[in-house]
Amino acid sequence: MLIKIIITLLIIIGASFYLRRGKSSSSKTAQAVTQHSSHPIFNKRVIYSFIMVCILSTAVLWGWGWYDDNQIVTVKISSPIEAMSSQYQVRKKDIHARKITTIEGIEIRLSNQERVTISASASTDK
Structure with a gap:
């Protein structure tokens, strides 16, 4: 992402130098042609x-x-094998295919049998 921003800035800087260079080095005939066209x-x-x-x-x-x-959502993990479920507060960016990371920094690896339910966070802490 940072490289994309840097490349965009370099293109903008290069275009501004190009426009300034063309303005200072043009002759009167070139200005006349430019004005007509x-x-x-x-x-x-x-x-x-x-x-x-x-x-x-x-x-x-x-x-x-x-x-x-950075929105915080509630993730409910249900395990049919152990007949238990747990809820965690997680940022959207920390939800991956087989792993989630809670707000507290706990990494939870998921198995194929577990069911994951994602819902909007019910509580808003201010």
């Missing part, structure tokens, strides 16, 4: 607005993913 979609405000929308949407999606992964 400029299209509203290539306007700098549109480009910068698009970049900002991309950055903001990425930040919102990353924030929502983090928020959702």
